[in-house]
Amino acid sequence: MKKEVFDEHHVLHELKHYLPTQTPLKDFIHHNSLHAFQQMKFYDAIFKASKIFGYQVTLPLVDFRNLYQIGRIDNEVLERVIEEKKGKGNLTIWKQHVINKNYDEHNAQRVGLLRANWKKIYQIELDNLIQPFLFRVLAGYLDQGVSIWDFPAGNMTFLESIKWIERESFTSFFKTAKAKKLLFQNDLTITDLLKIVVGKEEYFEQYLFDQQFSHRGWSGMVATLEARPDALLSPKTISLNDLIIFELLLEIDHLENELGRKWKPLCESITQEPIDLFKEVANTELHEVLKIWQDAFEWSYYDEVLAGIQQLSKSKQNPETSEPVSEVKSFQAMFCIDEREDSIRRHVEFIDKKSETWGSPGFFGVEFYFQAEHAKFYDKLCPAPVTPAYLIKEYDVSEKRNHDILYTNKTHQLISGFISAFTFGFWAGIRLVQNLFKPKMSPAISNAFAHMNEQGKLTIENKNINDRENGLQIGFTIEEMTTRVRGLLNGIGLKSDFAPLIYVVAHGSSSANNPHHGAHDCGACSGRPGSVNSRVFAFMANHVEVRKRLTESGINIPDKTQFVGALHDTAADEMEFYDLDVLNEVNAKSHLLHVETFERALDLNAKERSRRFASINTKEEIKKIRKAIKARSVSLFEPRPELGHGTNTLCVVGNRSITKGLFLDRRAFLNSYNYKLDPEGSF
Secondary structure, three states, X not given: OOOOOOOHHHHHHXXXXXOOXXXXXXXXXXXXXXXXXXXXXXXXXXXXXXXXXOOOOOOOHHHHHHHHHOOOOOHHHHHHHHHHXXXXXXXXXXXXXXXXXXXXXXOOXXXXXXXOHHHHHHOOOHHHHHHXXXXXXXXXXXXXXXXXXXXXXXXXXXXXXXXXXXXXXXXXOOOOHHHHXXXXXXXXXXXXXXXXXXXXXXXXXXHHHHHHHXXXXXXXXXXXXXXXXXXXXXXXXXXXXXXXXXXXXXXXXXXXXXXXXXXXXXXHOOOOOOOXXXXXXXXXXXXXXXXXXXXXXXXXXXXXXXXXXXXHHHHHHOOOOOOOOOOOOOOEEEEEOOOHHHHHHHHHHHHOOOOEEEEEOOOOOOOOXXXXXXXXXXXXXXXXXXXXXXXXXXXXXXXXXXXXXXXXXXXXXXXXXXXXXXXXXXXXXXXXHHHHXXXXXXXXXXXXXXXXXXXXXXXXXXXXXXXXXXXXXXXXXXXXXXXXXXXXXHHHOOOOOOOOXXXXXXXXXXXXXXXXXXXXXXXXXXXXXXXXXXXXXXXXXXXXXHHHHHHHOOOOOOOOOEEEEEEEEXXXXXXXEOXXXXXXXHHXXXXXXXXXXXXXXXXXXXXXXXXXXXXXXXXXXXXXXXXXXXXXXXOOOOOOOOOOOXXXXXXEEEOHHHOOOOOOOOOEEEEEOOHHHXXXXXX
């Protein structure tokens, strides 16, 4: 066998390519964890990823077959898919394979096989011995202010910090002298340590993939932070190289401690050949069956949706069944394209037949960083790939943020901490029991409405181009505001027939105990509520000079039309409106009526959502359901007060007439677009 030459730098590069690009959830983005395979065709990619890393990439056969039995997968669709893939002459035999044939679905993944020999041969579970400690060290070093104490020497690189602590401490990271000696060895490399742990060079790459994919989340985060240290509010200098060296040192330490000094490198005790992790995966009959089931499952759903759209279109063409179209709109409302806003839009339009709703990504085309008054850091309020050049600052906030005395930093001190444990601890216990039966909002809860103070002012208009902070322009010029308002209105197709009131409804999500609550806020706002964006866009669209320039480009907004920013809390089903003092007398009165419409729509929305929650009786009186929905959003005992994007399956880009009134079960992104206004596709 040809001897392999281990290229440490190449393998680190390969690891970074295949590891998930995971950053701390400061700026949230939904990420494709199979990005390393995205140049391949879909089924080739997922089955290769499954074989290498053991990922479950389709439903099990038994689930597909159960869906077929209950009618979720349509028989006619299934037969059509089989005929398209295998030909009409093979329908009978392949249908028999798909529905009845037994297959061995065990997936012998490639990653993990080599390192598993520590347990097979030596009965040592390295992951259990090392990872709990390793993760605590990593979390301490990367801490962003959550911990009571700072990580010692946290201003150094990760490995230098480890060395400093080891050198200056009375205790040690290690149980044995060998690992400690290696830590301080000059020019220590991964290759040096792999020679001790693994032995044979041809196994090194496989071993590193085994090791790092046993905790791919942490490894992916370290690799990402190495490339993008700015992803942290308090940057740290860490690399995948440093992580691997420290982990290999911990392995050597535990092997030495458990097996004594006479233990040998792993590859001296095994006979199996090294595996080519990335060699091509053979297509099997099981793969073909799973492809058929997956296509049939998807097309069964698409057929239902398309049939609904077709039926809706026919009813609108029939004057006896279609409802009269009013030329005068009572109000219009722009919502985020998010599938959770599908239902509230449907309910608003059902209650007020003269209303009209639109869909646009929830940052509403205005990209900036936001700094709340007295805040230390900037919040990014636009899609994660966008790098804003603008800063919006909050000022003139008259009220202070609420604080909870139970979370005072006095509890961290020796004497006051001892006393508070007996006083605050007793009260905390009472509060915990109260939260079980009567949950309510508190400063410790992630409150969607607290991201911005509704009474505070914002630096939206820039009147001096030199007004900058940390390289960011504070606010937008008239021309920059015009460009953004024009871009959004053109994009969604709202260029005429403006209602007297147009609501710009952003969304956020309150949660008391959801570690991933950023995934439930607005993805277009980097996982934050879009309340600031809605206020900024409404200000821009109301600006007299902006409207003059919009008229020059064919968008004539009447003087009587006014835009109002708003926020919909999708977990609590509540709404808040901003800057109402700008409304004229007529619109102010109309707004009070529209608030009633929104309230009724929120009632219906809460009831619709309640059918997915086992803890709520969906047959109760609607106001009780709404109250229970709100209680979920502030309850410490509800880690998932809403399902977020858990049911999202499709996106519809087009006029609202395509889906208006159609029950899409909160499963569709809805992006407004009018192709007739965009013959060249420039919007």
